[in-house]
Amino acid sequence: MKAKLFKFPVTDFEEVYTVIDEENKRLHISSVNYSYSITLDLTKDLNIQIEQQTKWGERNFNKRVQQILFEILEELRIYTQLI
DSSP, X not given: OEEEEEEOSSTTOSEEEEEEEXXXXXXXXXXXXXXXXXXXXXTXXXXXXXXXXXXXXXXXXXXXXXXXXXXXXXXTTOOOOXX
């Protein structure tokens, strides 16, 4: 497993940590300051997973979550087409 802390200027996501489970091919992303977390299966379509896990709730908040997720995936070099 690998862990990494990311810092963003985005409200509610100033500090976000990630844990990569290489054995099970999963990525867990969680905000330190806000109780939001998402776990992605790296063997499946990331766009579909992100869309499904952010479709409920307040629209602007979900867009911020998606923005943060894509920035993290890019920095970790886990590539996907943007929604």
